Amino acid sequence: MNSAQRRRQRAFLACYLSARSAAAGMISLAFPFLVLNDLHHSALTLGAIYAAACAAAAGQGLLIGVLSDVWSRTKTLWLAAVILPLSAVIVCFSTSLWALFLAAILGGYSATGSLMGGGVGGAAQPIQNAILTDLSASENRTKFFSWFMFLSGVAAAAGTLLTRLVSVRGAFWAAALISGAGMLFLVPLCLPLPGGRLGRLKNGRVLGQFSVTGALNGLSQGLITPFLVPFFILVFHVSAKRMSVYGFVSGSLGALAILAGPALGRRLGFVRSIAWTRGLGAVLLMLMPLIRVLPFDLLVYFLTPTLRVAAVPVQKNAMAGMVDRAELGRVFGWNQVSRLAASAGAIFFTGAMFGLADIGFPFYCYGAIMAINIGLYFRFFGAAEAAGAEAAA
DSSP, X not given: OOHHHHHHHXXXXXXXXXXXXXXXXXXXXXXXXXXXXXXXXXXXHHHHHHHHHHHHHHHHHHHHHHHHHHTOHHHHHHHHHHHHHHHHHHHHHOOSHHHHHHHHHXXXXXXXXXXXXXXXXXXXXXXXXXXXXXXXXXXXXXXXXXXXXXXXXXXXHHHHHHGGGSOHHHHHHHHHHHHHHHGGGGXXXXXXXXXXOSSOOTTHHHHHHHHHHHHHHHHHHHHHXXXXXXXXXXXXXXXXXXXXXXXXXXXXXXXXXXXXXXXXXXXTHHHHHHHHHHHHHHHHHHHHHHHOOHHHHHHHHHHHHHHHHTTHHHHHHHHHHHSOGGGHHHHHHHHHHHHHHHHXXXXXXXXXXXXXXXXXXXXXXXXXXHHHHHHHHIIIIIHHHHHHHHHHO
């Protein structure tokens, strides 16, 4: 595939991901309002739904990752794409508890990460990452990861804002239409066969290291991220229309932060980029339940995705550079499994803490886990990165 063909394929993929992200933005905001306000379920019930969705997304992500390596990138992407609009349609026709569980499990309504990182519909992330790696060269891969996440973030923020124009139930109709229409951009996609085979992975050590850090990352995300919107619902009684504006600001800032990825990678490197951005984010989040002043907590809410995702393109590029191309789908899939599986238990725990009015405890746990995780990044990857920098110099 020549450079012009890769450029066209990236354009089609970007259009599809933008439509999918806009739908995800609508769902991510509407779902907690539907469960907590419209249907009057408890935070514990919301946590149980998120936990079930998170566990299911982990299994789906691994299956999709394996299929993308040993079957077909294009066909597997179609399979992953159809699940999100199907889940939204289920909510449109029924809001019984079993229907909410089914929709969340299919659509991955786990909210365990930024929308740019697959906080809704996250099972598709492994194949999306693998395809983008296939369509880019190593020297500009971080740039493409940054731009694609930026486009997804802008679209997700726009979807969040569009929720103001419809009812909570109407948001799911709109999400189904937008994500379904976005699949039209998959028609021209024609990706090379991956050429992978089932069997033992060559890069098992690297996979294990990223799985450990991914699990701790997922544990911390599960404690906090799905409950940031419920935090404002329960503590400050913020309305859905106001929250849609706050979500738009937060998502937009996060999308802009993604563009800093290449510069972070050049100046700080992979490990220190993770340490500085996520360390500062952890400190701010621990202050959030202590202060409980709306302007300050909103500032933290606006900055949280910014600090969490700024170094993600650098992290994805580092992972892609350490493994064999034919194993990319499975490596990204296993990393997704470790992250989402750990998130599932954390989500249920935070739901119980919110229900017991002990809202602050998960935030403090987040800070402690993030400190351990940053230490492991230095232990696993710090020496190798330093050696590589010296060799390059």
